Amino acid sequence: xxxxxxxxxxxxLLALKIHGKSLMSLITPNKKINYHKLLFGFGLWxxxxxxxxxxxxxxxxxxxxxxxxxxxxxxLLLISVFLLPVQTSFEELFFxxxxxxxxxxxxxxxxxxxxxxxxxxxxxHSMNPEVAKYGLGTMMFYYFSAGAFLAIITVMDDSLxxxxxxxxxxxxxxxxxxxYSGSVLQTDxxxxxxxxxxxxxxxxxxxxxxxxYIICARKYNWAPIQKLAEPxxxxxxxxxxxxx
Numbered sequence: 001x002x003x004x005x006x007x008x009x010x011x012x013l014l015a016l017k018i019h020g021k022s023l024m025s026l027i028t029p030n031k032k033i034n035y036h037k038l039l040f041g042f043g044l045w046x047x048x049x050x051x052x053x054x055x056x057x058x059x060x061x062x063x064x065x066x067x068x069x070x071x072x073x074x075x076l077l078l079i080s081v082f083l084l085p086v087q088t089s090f091e092e093l094f095f096x097x098x099x100x101x102x103x104x105x106x107x108x109x110x111x112x113x114x115x116x117x118x119x120x121x122x123x124x125h126s127m128n129p130e131v132a133k134y135g136l137g138t139m140m141f142y143y144f145s146a147g148a149f150l151a152i153i154t155v156m157d158d159s160l161x162x163x164x165x166x167x168x169x170x171x172x173x174x175x176x177x178x179x180y181s182g183s184v185l186q187t188d189x190x191x192x193x194x195x196x197x198x199x200x201x202x203x204x205x206x207x208x209x210x211x212x213y214i215i216c217a218r219k220y221n222w223a224p225i226q227k228l229a230e231p232x233x234x235x236x237x238x239x240x241x242x243x244x
């Protein structure tokens with residue numbers, strides 16, 4: 001599954017070369033990637049994920065099975081650390097970097113850009129096994145919400161580092177900490193949950209997303225949320241930008 005995204009990443013790099021753009025232009029308008037911000041996004045979202053799983057475990061401990069095996073977990077950990085970021089990075093670079101930049105300039109609307117890219121993000125995940133198990137409407141609402149959240153923090157921060165961190169934490173912890181019946185990530189996680197309640201999961205997600213937004217808005221001195229209603233400014237001729 002991950003190898004597919006290696007080729008997808010190569011295709012994205014080829015498209016950028018044709019457009020005469022750099023990979024950096026999809027991540028930040030600055031000269032360097034802010035790895036501290038990326039790690040902050042990863043760490044904060046990982047904390048939220050662990051806390052919500054702890055709450056679920058406390059409420060329904062009988063549904064969790066601990067199944068640690070070093071021989072199977074160690075290769076999984078190595079894959080999650082060194083290969084899984086290729087998949088998460090491609091999705092962020094393509095949807096929140098490449099597509100948002102192009103659609104923002106084409107439509108001039110941040111709202112429309114966020115909606116279109118989030119719908120496309122949801123459609124890309126529509127073949128996941130969660131859809132068959134928990135229903136198309138439920139899971140598409142979740143995928144759209146996740147895409148919109150990542151798009152909003154990208155626009156508000158004028159860079160992709162936080163979204164890269166959040167997406168990486170979601171997939172890496174989902175692949176190593178807890179999996180559940182119907183999940184697309186059927187790996188040898190530390191815990192197996194016999195069942196999940198999708199609308200409770202969505203409720204947890206919205207709560208975590210709201211707190212994440214508030215913390216980052218204060219930490220990085222974001223403009224008011226009304227920024228999303230402002231038109232997309234034309235690119236500065238001497239500098240490549242994500243939507244600003």
